[in-house]
Amino acid sequence: GDSVTQMEGPVTLSEEAFLTINCTYTATGYPSLFWYVQYPGEGLQLLLKATKADDKGSNKGFEATYRKETTSFHLEKGSVQVSDSAVYFCALSGSGGGADGLTFGKGTHLIIQP
Amino acid sequence: NAGVTQTPKFRILKIGQSMTLQCTQDMNHNYMYWYRQDPGMGLKLIYYSVGAGITDKGEVPNGYNVSRSTTEDFPLRLELAAPSQTSVYFCASSYAENTEAFFGQGTRLTVV
Numbered sequence: 121g122d123s124v125t126q127m128e129g130p131v132t133l134s135e136e137a138f139l140t141i142n143c144t145y146t147a148t149g150y151p152s153l154f155w156y157v158q159y160p161g162e163g164l165q166l167l168l169k170a171t172k173a174d175d176k177g178s179n180k181g182f183e184a185t186y187r188k189e190t191t192s193f194h195l196e197k198g199s200v201q202v203s204d205s206a207v208y209f210c211a212l213s214g215s216g217g218g219a220d221g222l223t224f225g226k227g228t229h230l231i232i233q234p
Numbered sequence: 235n236a237g238v239t240q241t242p243k244f245r246i247l248k249i250g251q252s253m254t255l256q257c258t259q260d261m262n263h264n265y266m267y268w269y270r271q272d273p274g275m276g277l278k279l280i281y282y283s284v285g286a287g288i289t290d291k292g293e294v295p296n297g298y299n300v301s302r303s304t305t306e307d308f309p310l311r312l313e314l315a316a317p318s319q320t321s322v323y324f325c326a327s328s329y330a331e332n333t334e335a336f337f338g339q340g341t342r343l344t345v346v
Contacts, residue, residue, distance in 0.1 A: 151332070152332050152333070154334055162340075163238075163338050163339045163340050164324065164337040165337070166334045166335075166336075169334055213332035214331065214332060220282055220290070220292060221267045221269070221282050221292065221326070226276040227276055
């Protein structure tokens with residue numbers, strides 16, 4: 121079945137550092153890919169998405185490119201802020217059709233220090 | 235625009251008790267989902283629905299039941315609470331297959 125693997129956390133960075141959170145996936149067919157962010161005590165919010173190979177999703181300074189050849193969707197940001205501290209989830213849609221929701225990675229806890 | 239609303243936000247149950255977690259959405263989405271989130275484990279799908287009157291099991295359905303009598307509402311029922319059901323529960327909805335899901339704020343449930 122489908123699966124998502126993302127780097128283990130916590131990831132601790134200083135403010136203004138460059139961020140990469142790795143995400144790779146296994147899927148049949150052609151899934152859509154997503155990054156969600158979860159702030160403490162809140163639900164998940166969509167950060168960005170890409171629906172086909174070579175698409176780049178971007179939002180709030182974050183970017184990720186759908187790489188079919190490496191089955192990856194790494195999240196990047198050039199200069200992180202304390203307010204980016206949160207848990208980040210990589211996810212994919214059902215690649216073989218059907219409506220059974222998203223498959224999530226385990227999440228990466230990001231801590232940004234001033 | 236409220237989006238997806240879950241109630242309650244917190245609940246403590248004793249072993250063997252039952253309860254219903256409420257979920258409603260005002261976006262006219264056909265697709266709705268229940269996930270549970272355990273520390274370090276990501277989100278696991280419990281049940282999902284593709285429209286009123288249609289529900290199906292997800293990855294971890296044991297110990298839960300759902301119903302979908304209207305497009306807006308998708309309640310999750312725990313009949314005999316067990317400590318293994320201690321978790322954070324999220325309801326979500328989407329407008330089509332393979333599209334992003336919109337999440338509620340979650341219900342933190344503790345079974346003691």
